[in-house]
Amino acid sequence: VAMAHLAGRLAQRWCPSSLQVISFPVVQLHLNRTAMRASQKDFENAMNQVKLLKKDPGNEVKLKLYSLYKQATEGPCNMPKPGVFDLINKAKWDAWNALGNLPKETARQNYVDLVSSLSSSLESSSQVEPGTDRKSTGYETLMVTSEDGITKIMLNRPTKKNALNVEMYHEIMHALKAASKDDSAITVLTGNGDYYSSGNDLTNFTDIPPGGVEEKAKNGAILLREFVGCFIDFPKPLIALVNGPAVGISVTLLGLFDAVYASDRATFHTPFSHLGQSPEGCSSYTFPKIMSPAKATEMLVFGKKLTAGEACAQGLVTEVFPDSTFQKEVWTRLKAFAKLPPNAMRISKEIIRNREKEKLHAVNAEECSVLQGRWLSDECMNAVVNFLSRKSKL
Ligand SMILES: CCCCCCCCCCC/C=C/C(=O)SCCNC(=O)CCNC(=O)[C@H](O)C(C)(C)COP(=O)(O)OP(=O)(O)OC[C@H]1O[C@@H](n2cnc3c(N)ncnc32)[C@H](O)[C@@H]1OP(=O)(O)O
Numbered sequence: 001v002a003m004a005h006l007a008g009r010l011a012q013r014w015c016p017s018s019l020q021v022i023s024f025p026v027v028q029l030h031l032n033r034t035a036m037r038a039s040q041k042d043f044e045n046a047m048n049q050v051k052l053l054k055k056d057p058g059n060e061v062k063l064k065l066y067s068l069y070k071q072a073t074e075g076p077c078n079m080p081k082p083g084v085f086d087l088i089n090k091a092k093w094d095a096w097n098a099l100g101n102l103p104k105e106t107a108r109q110n111y112v113d114l115v116s117s118l119s120s121s122l123e124s125s126s127q128v129e130p131g132t133d134r135k136s137t138g139y140e141t142l143m144v145t146s147e148d149g150i151t152k153i154m155l156n157r158p159t160k161k162n163a164l165n166v167e168m169y170h171e172i173m174h175a176l177k178a179a180s181k182d183d184s185a186i187t188v189l190t191g192n193g194d195y196y197s198s199g200n201d202l203t204n205f206t207d208i209p210p211g212g213v214e215e216k217a218k219n220g221a222i223l224l225r226e227f228v229g230c231f232i233d234f235p236k237p238l239i240a241l242v243n244g245p246a247v248g249i250s251v252t253l254l255g256l257f258d259a260v261y262a263s264d265r266a267t268f269h270t271p272f273s274h275l276g277q278s279p280e281g282c283s284s285y286t287f288p289k290i291m292s293p294a295k296a297t298e299m300l301v302f303g304k305k306l307t308a309g310e311a312c313a314q315g316l317v318t319e320v321f322p323d324s325t326f327q328k329e330v331w332t333r334l335k336a337f338a339k340l341p342p343n344a345m346r347i348s349k350e351i352i353r354n355r356e357k358e359k360l361h362a363v364n365a366e367e368c369s370v371l372q373g374r375w376l377s378d379e380c381m382n383a384v385v386n387f388l389s390r391k392s393k394l
């Protein structure tokens with residue numbers, strides 16, 4: 001009740017004059033002209049574009065804009081944390097602080113990318129006919145952009161370390177289906193902020209439907225099976241850019257990608273036993289094949305966290321880059337890949353992957369069915385309650 005009350009107060013304070021939060025970074029603009037770089041002009045243009053947005057992009061996006069602006073202009077957050085009752089400033093501080101040591105240049109680029117995706121999605125969503133699926137143009141939990149033959153799907157809940165809530169599972173499936181049909185040659189999945197993803201959002205376990213926990217677990221297994229199925233069936237080269245730590249399902253899915261590039265800040269952690277759960281994303285099959293059964297056991301059963309270097313040595317990661325040059329180096333490479341003949345790439349992927357597809361779908365079905373049982377276990381319920389009660393979320 002207290003949380004709902006706080007959320008209501010936040011919404012009341014933020015909703016009225018649509019762009020209240022995003023106007024803040026704009027009026028506080030103090031450009032450090034001596035530090036100008038190539039993208040400074042884009043950054044300034046993006047700030048102007050923000051003022052012209054016709055629709056309110058929502059509080060989560062406005063906080064994102066605010067935090068990227070602060071990171072791009074001032075660097076990592078070193079302000080004292082506002083008190084718990086200073087709700088708006090605390091939310092802003094949290095968003096900025098969540099960016100950790102994200103370099104100023106990357107923050108500036110992310111700000112520009114975010115504004116560009118907003119401008120196109122909010123403009124075109126105002127043109128869609130009534131009844132058209134709004135998610136084909138605007139996403140709540142993702143930033144999807146397509147240029148230079150590359151569709152980029154960016155997980156966009158940085159203040160929650162890009163944890164996958166139910167909406168995000170649906171939006172990723174939607175984005176993958178759209179990317180499989182668009183005219184891009186390759187598709188990239190990455191994370192916004194300091195994390196790639198912290199895996200399944202543990203609050204997914206909290207809203208229990210009238211049918212009780214059994215119904216919840218059954219629906220969860222159906223959703224998970226469909227979600228992983230989209231990765232198994234994805235027809236174009238699918239590349240993960242692991243920009244920071246990855247946890248749980250965001251790690252296991254990597255076995256279904258065609259290439260995995262990681263920043264040296266990334267770590268790979270699958271604490272399934274700690275959570276009373278079991279492996280998914282076909283990792284019970286792909287990981288032993290990729291890295292040997294014993295190494296897979298260390299990760300999937302004992303929850304050993306790997307550095308990017310270790311994950312690369314074990315074949316889960318294709319190549320590791322220093323964080324400071326990660327974005328520049330991988331995007332140069334991806335742009336070159338995207339110029340290759342797209343049909344040849346699809347066909348080559350097909351021949352590499354297709355003979356495994358049936359097996360992967362069977363593994364996926366089995367893993368989901370086992371997890372459905374785990375979600376009802378005391379071990380799992382206790383672990384989720386422990387996480388959520390850590391900060392009085394229950
Ligand atoms: C029956 C249910 C059906 C469900 C629907 C289908 C589900 C399919 C499920 C597929 C199976 C997937 C399995 C997994 O992925 S297992 C892995 C789950 N993830 C975790 O256990 C990670 C939990 N998070 C953490 O340990 C830490 O947050 C982390 C180490 C990632 C970062 O720590 P740090 O101290 O740096 O930051 P905070 O903890 O303060 O995090 C910032 C805020 O983000 C929230 N957060 C982060 N991760 C999650 C998460 N996974 N779930 C929910 N919330 C998360 C965190 O609470 C903070 O929020 P506040 O600022 O509001 O406090």
